[in-house]
Amino acid sequence: MSDFDAGVRLVHLAAAVCFVVGLHLMGSPTTARRGNLLSAAGMAAAVLATLAVVVHEGTITRTGTVVLVSALLVGGAAGLVTARRVQMTAMPQLVSLFNAVGGGAAALVALDDFLRLSDGAGVPTRTGVAATLDVGIGGLTFAGSLVATGKLQGVVTGRPVVFPGARLVNALLIAVAVAAGVVVVADGSVPLLLVLLAVGLVLGVTLVLPIGGADMPVVISLLNACTGTVVAMAGFVLENPVLIIAGALVGASGAILTLLMARAMNRPIRNIVLGGFGGGGGAAVPASSSGLPVREVTADDVAMQLAYAEKVLIVPGYGLAAAQAQHEVGELADLLEARGVDVAYAIHPVAGRMPGHMNVLLAEADVPYPQLKEMDEVNPEFSRADVALVVGANDVTNPAARRPGTAISGMPILDVDQARSVIVLKRSMGHGYADIENELYTDPRTGMFFTDAKSGLAALVASVKTLVG
Amino acid sequence: MSEQLLSDLTVFVLAVLVGFEVIGKVPSTLHTPLMSGTNAIHGVVLVGALLIASTADDLLSYVLAFVAVAFAAMNVTGGYVVTDRMLGMFRRRREPVTQKGSRP
Numbered sequence: 341m342s343d344f345d346a347g348v349r350l351v352h353l354a355a356a357v358c359f360v361v362g363l364h365l366m367g368s369p370t371t372a373r374r375g376n377l378l379s380a381a382g383m384a385a386a387v388l389a390t391l392a393v394v395v396h397e398g399t400i401t402r403t404g405t406v407v408l409v410s411a412l413l414v415g416g417a418a419g420l421v422t423a424r425r426v427q428m429t430a431m432p433q434l435v436s437l438f439n440a441v442g443g444g445a446a447a448l449v450a451l452d453d454f455l456r457l458s459d460g461a462g463v464p465t466r467t468g469v470a471a472t473l474d475v476g477i478g479g480l481t482f483a484g485s486l487v488a489t490g491k492l493q494g495v496v497t498g499r500p501v502v503f504p505g506a507r508l509v510n511a512l513l514i515a516v517a518v519a520a521g522v523v524v525v526a527d528g529s530v531p532l533l534l535v536l537l538a539v540g541l542v543l544g545v546t547l548v549l550p551i552g553g554a555d556m557p558v559v560i561s562l563l564n565a566c567t568g569t570v571v572a573m574a575g576f577v578l579e580n581p582v583l584i585i586a587g588a589l590v591g592a593s594g595a596i597l598t599l600l601m602a603r604a605m606n607r608p609i610r611n612i613v614l615g616g617f618g619g620g621g622g623a624a625v626p627a628s629s630s631g632l633p634v635r636e637v638t639a640d641d642v643a644m645q646l647a648y649a650e651k652v653l654i655v656p657g658y659g660l661a662a663a664q665a666q667h668e669v670g671e672l673a674d675l676l677e678a679r680g681v682d683v684a685y686a687i688h689p690v691a692g693r694m695p696g697h698m699n700v701l702l703a704e705a706d707v708p709y710p711q712l713k714e715m716d717e718v719n720p721e722f723s724r725a726d727v728a729l730v731v732g733a734n735d736v737t738n739p740a741a742r743r744p745g746t747a748i749s750g751m752p753i754l755d756v757d758q759a760r761s762v763i764v765l766k767r768s769m770g771h772g773y774a775d776i777e778n779e780l781y782t783d784p785r786t787g788m789f790f791t792d793a794k795s796g797l798a799a800l801v802a803s804v805k806t807l808v809g
Numbered sequence: 810m811s812e813q814l815l816s817d818l819t820v821f822v823l824a825v826l827v828g829f830e831v832i833g834k835v836p837s838t839l840h841t842p843l844m845s846g847t848n849a850i851h852g853v854v855l856v857g858a859l860l861i862a863s864t865a866d867d868l869l870s871y872v873l874a875f876v877a878v879a880f881a882a883m884n885v886t887g888g889y890v891v892t893d894r895m896l897g898m899f900r901r902r903r904e905p906v907t908q909k910g911s912r913p
Contacts, residue, residue: 352856359850360827366843367835373896376846380889383853387885390856394863401866407875408862415879419887426891428898434891435845438884442851445880449857452873456864466814564848571851572824576817578857584817585824586853592828593847597840604837689837696840703898710901714836 344396351389352582358382359586363593369709386582415441428704429664432694433492436560440485443567446574447478447537453577454533463528470576472521475533476540478570483544485563491553492693498553506550507614513543547613554658555612557694558601562613565594597695604689606741606751634769637787639796642729642763643803645787646672649726651682653718655754659732659766660793661692661701668797669731670705675804684711686718686728686754688736719755728759730780732793734772739779747774762786765796842895849888855881 341349358378365375394400400408419438426434454471457463463471490496520536523529551559572587574580602609646652656669673683685702692698699712713721722728730737737756741748756762757780764786772778780786789796835843858881862874 355853356824359853360831363828363831363843363847363850366839366846367831369839369899370901372839372842372899373893376842376849376889376892376896379846379850380893383849383885383889386853386856387859390859394859397863400863403871404862404865404874407865407871408859408878411862411875411878412882415882415884416886418879419883419885420890422883423887423890423894428895431841431845431891431895434887435841435848438845438848438852438888438891441880442848442854442884445858445877445884446851446854448873448877448880449854449861452861452865452870452877455869466811561844564844564851568847568851571854571857572821574854574857576814576821578860579813579817580857580860581817581820583853583857584821586850588821588824589828589831590847590851592825593832593843596829596832597844597847600837601840687838689840692841694841694844695837696842696844699838700841700895700898703895703900706898706900708901709838709899712838714838 348389348393349581351385352580355382355386355389356582356585358385359589363589427664428666428701429661429693430493431697431700432557432560433489435694436485436489436492436556436563439560439564439567440482440489443478443481443485443563443570446567446570447475447482447540449574450474450478450577451533451537454528455530458528458530465525467577468525468528470573472524472533472536474570474573474577476517476521476536477566477573479537479540480544480547481563481566481570483541484548485544485560485567487545487548488556488560488563491548492556496549500552501549506546510543510546513539513546517543550614551612555605555607557690557697558598558605558607558609558612560694561594561598561601562609565591565598568592568594601690601695604695604752606748632782634781634788635784635786637763637789639789639791639799639803640807641787642789643800643807645727645761645763646676646681646729646800647679647804647808649676649681651721651725652676652684652727652729653722653725653759654683654685655728655730655733655737655756656685656687656698656702657691657731657733657736658693659734661697661732663732663793665731665793665797666701666705668794668801670702670707672797672801672804673707673711675801679808684713684718684721686715686722686756687712688715688733688754689752691733691736715752715754722755722758725759726761728756728762730756730762730764730766731797732766734766734778735774735776737778737780738772738774738776740776747776756780757783760785763789765789765791765793767792842892845888845892845895849885849892852881852885852888855885857881
């Protein structure tokens with residue numbers, strides 16, 4: 341190995357170290373940003389070292405150079421512009437979109453290498469295995485992530501799309517993929533590799549379409565793990581350690597994240613992947629179907645109660661994220677704090693559209709993160725709270741989860757019903773994702789304020805100002 | 810089984826273990842930025858895409874190289890930039906906002 345090659349390998353090793361240390365730093369809000377920058381620095385070093393290799397080898401043709409530079413510019417600009425412009429509420433679909441292109445790139449890299457080898461010396465078994473997995477799973481990840489993006493963006497329906505025999509079709513497709521893969525590995529057949537790619541793409545669509553919109557975050561995380569694995573496979577194909585290390589890291593962390601999310605949503609992975617659960621949009625039910633009375637309150641009632649409380653816990657949920665009401669809720673909290681009310685946010689692990697998403701949205705509205713309390717930390721505090729203000733959260737506040745025999749039994753919930761009084765800000769009596777009645781709403785201590793999160797919170801801010809300002 | 814494959818496998822398995830170890834303790838507060846950050850890391854496939862572009866010499870391989878490099882570059886830049894944007898918003902304390910007249 342020449343000194344140049346050794347130098348490049350060392351830079352790649354340093355990059356891998358940056359990825360690991362960066363991920364470690366991302367474990368705490370105080371160091372997370374530094375961690376991401378460190379990881380980005382490692383990436384820049386790895387890419388620059390690789391460009392040095394390209395120049396050093398001198399095999400690149402003039403057309404090749406034009407292709408490479410223009411692709412870097414086009415891709416880089418597309419990434420930069422979408423990342424800068426995206427609204428924080430649209431974060432899940434953007435992550436999914438980036439995941440799609442990453443998976444697509446890995447599949448193409450393996451495909452290209454395979455084509456080249458099959459033209460020349462023939463494909464060694466190890467490359468064949470890695471390339472087969474890469475192309476099949478890469479295609480699946482690409483198409484699946486795009487469908488997930490479409491569902492979250494509202495381009496594709498969020499409802500589970502189920503057609504009769506869908507599982508049989510998927511099983512057949514998987515069987516075809518496996519058979520094609522085996523033949524590709526055995527005799528390096530190019531047409532069958534293309535068949536595999538096509539089947540992977542189709543499977544991406546047919547596997548993700550039946551899954552409801554609210555389960556998409558778990559799916560994205562799972563696909564993210566797949567992309568990591570696919571990138572590691574591309575590393576096997578190209579015999580490149582930095583791809584192997586980074587891919588394996590992402591594969592492992594994606595798998596862990598998927599499990600953590602699924603646990604927080606009380607949904608076994610198997611159920612999510614098999615799909616067919618959850619309406620996504622959720623149909624509106626006008627009144628309590630159990631027939632119990634609900635107490636309706638107005639903005640002025642709520643404002644009075646909040647303004648004279650000592651301790652208020654705000655419980656933000658999906659409805660707040662969907663209405664993009666994070667700035668309004670921040671303003672209301674500021675106003676109450678200025679009056680000496682002790683305000684904190686109780687964040688359920690899956691609040692928002694993706695775990696941790698609510699924290700991002702509230703951070704965008706300048707809410708300092710020590711005010712955001714995680715479920716285990718905040719639950720004992722509910723009994724000392726004068727008011728629990730629930731904004732667009734439903735199932736995660738339903739006391740029915742503590743009893744066996746309901747759709748959400750065993751799901752970890754926020755102990756909102758322990759507060760002295762509860763205000764629920766919600767558009768209607770509509771059911772949440774689990775599609776069951778929320779017993780909290782018929783509790784005599786609960787007041788229902790029927791409104792959209794954004795205008796409701798704005799009305800509360802105005803009422804607090806005029807009543808007690 | 811070749812020596813290269815064995816050493817690649819070793820690296821792979823150890824990296825998987827490191828991944829499990831590093832991520833297992835992250836609070837759910839940071840799951841969205843973390844997902845986005847790991848998403849950026851797999852953009853390292855750009856390294857592979859650049860290498861295939863360096864040996865491309867016919868129309869098919871140019872097209873494959875172009876799409877692969879563009880996709881991977883989008884994954885890398887977009888992933889890191891958007892993660893940084895998110896994390897930049899996490900603050901310990903509120904910056905002084907002009908809010909007056911609400912205290913009784």
